[in-house]
Amino acid sequence: MLDPRRVVLFRSVVRAGSISAAARDLGWTQPAVSQHLQALERSAGCRLLERGPGGVVPTEAGRLLLARADTIAGELHLAEEELAAVAQLRRGRVRLAAYPSAAATVVPRAISLLQTRHPELDVELTEAEPPEATEELRAGAVDLALVFDYADDAVDPLPGVVRVPLGEEPVDLVLPAERAAGLGRRPRLAALADDPWIVGCVRCRAHAVRRCAEAGFEPRVRHVSDDYVVVQQLVALGLGVSLLPRTALEAYRHPEVVVVSGAAYGTRRRALLHRTAADGVPAVRALAEALAVSG
Numbered sequence: 001m002l003d004p005r006r007v008v009l010f011r012s013v014v015r016a017g018s019i020s021a022a023a024r025d026l027g028w029t030q031p032a033v034s035q036h037l038q039a040l041e042r043s044a045g046c047r048l049l050e051r052g053p054g055g056v057v058p059t060e061a062g063r064l065l066l067a068r069a070d071t072i073a074g075e076l077h078l079a080e081e082e083l084a085a086v087a088q089l090r091r092g093r094v095r096l097a098a099y100p101s102a103a104a105t106v107v108p109r110a111i112s113l114l115q116t117r118h119p120e121l122d123v124e125l126t127e128a129e130p131p132e133a134t135e136e137l138r139a140g141a142v143d144l145a146l147v148f149d150y151a152d153d154a155v156d157p158l159p160g161v162v163r164v165p166l167g168e169e170p171v172d173l174v175l176p177a178e179r180a181a182g183l184g185r186r187p188r189l190a191a192l193a194d195d196p197w198i199v200g201c202v203r204c205r206a207h208a209v210r211r212c213a214e215a216g217f218e219p220r221v222r223h224v225s226d227d228y229v230v231v232q233q234l235v236a237l238g239l240g241v242s243l244l245p246r247t248a249l250e251a252y253r254h255p256e257v258v259v260v261s262g263a264a265y266g267t268r269r270r271a272l273l274h275r276t277a278a279d280g281v282p283a284v285r286a287l288a289e290a291l292a293v294s295g
Contacts, residue, residue, distance in 0.1 A: 004072050006040040010048060011069035013037065014062070018055035074140020074275065081143075081281045092283035093122045097133035098146035101228060102270065104251035107146065109294040114287055121283055129201050129226065137161065137273055143284045145273040146291060148245075150207040150266060162279065164288065166270040166295050169246040171207070173260040174231070176238040180258035189215035189264060196222035196240040198231050208243050211266050232257050270295060 009022075013033065016022035023030045041048050048062035058066055081092055098107050103125060111123050128136060130147035137145040138161065149155055151168065173187065183191055189212055197212075197219040199205040205224070212219040222240050225231050228248035235242055236256040245268040249259060272291055278284045 002043050003040065004076060006036050006043075007065065007069050008073050008076060009033065009036050010040055010062070011066060011073060013049070013056060014058055014066055019051075021055075070139040070141070072140075075277070077140065077143070078275075078277055078281055081283050091120050092118075093124065094144065094281075094283040094287045095124045095126070095142040096144045096146065096287060097126045097128045097136050097142040099129055099133065099148055100127055100226070101245065101248040101251050102146050102148070103127045105247045106270070106291065106294050110287065110290040113294060114290045117290075118286060121286065123287060130203065134158070134161075134273060137275065140275075143274065143278055143281070144287060144291075146270065147273055148268050148270055149203060150210075150268050152207070152210055152266065153203070153269075158273075160276050161273050162276055164272040164274070164292075166272055166292055168267045168269050169295075170261060171243050171245050171266040171268055172249060173262065173265050174235050174242045174244050174249075175258045175260065176235055176241070177256055177258050178238060179241065180260070185260075186262050187260060190217065192241050193217035194220075196220055198223040198225065198234050198240040198242040200224070200228075200231065200242075200244075201226050204243075204245075207266055207268075211243065211264070215264070228252060229254075 012026060013019055013022040016025055019033050019037070020030050023033045026033070037049065044061065044065070046061045047059050048065060049056045050059055081094070096107065107125060111125070114121060114123060126136065126142060130149070133142070133145040133147055136142045138158070155163070157163070175183070179195070180187070197208065199208050199221055205221070208219060223234055225234070228244055229252050231242050231244065232252065232254035234240055236254045243265055272288055274284060274288065
């Protein structure tokens, strides 16, 4: 039977690129790491790593094992957190991936609330767009993924992943001040058919294209940026118009742009993802509850 701890060690060696680098990262001696790898290969009945002067690379068998190692590492982490729960959340660690505008607004409020309730609970935040955050969750690199989609998106269920809706936020139209002056209080998107457009990530761009299509035109995309600060700077200088969700404008509001609200611009939905077994881990559940009330 394969020792799961040795499988996780194998994963660390492959990621580090060499046995010596993994030993340094883990605080082990190089001979100790080599002995565990040899024992793992004996259990597997085949060679898992090719060793050379430039480091190590997995064999075909090693690549097969590596594909399972991420899941094993994630499940072992959950087991560690469940054991830590006997201390009634006086200690523990939970890992969160969140998209940028939430990482700048919702997440800090949630972490602050959690620190008030459980001062010894450690939260590790990674900033990632929804597709990357979802992959990190499925690979066991994080315990929770705060993601978004739009109200007109189709959401496919993910095997082994639980989706918890956290509400909606409006999407606003962002205009240069001079351009906004002649459009009235609630400009129709059709009035911007000839303007250059600034769009963000794949999901945000798809939403903008759908909104414009409903207004009868295809937007002329001039600039693309995932950074809401960059988008607003481009708008402020008259280089285009854009649609931004409310949390992006809460995180940063350029003083020289005009923001217009309206149902025609759409809504964005927040959701929290976790693996099926994770809701039984108190540290994970505590952060999920804090996120739910901090939106």
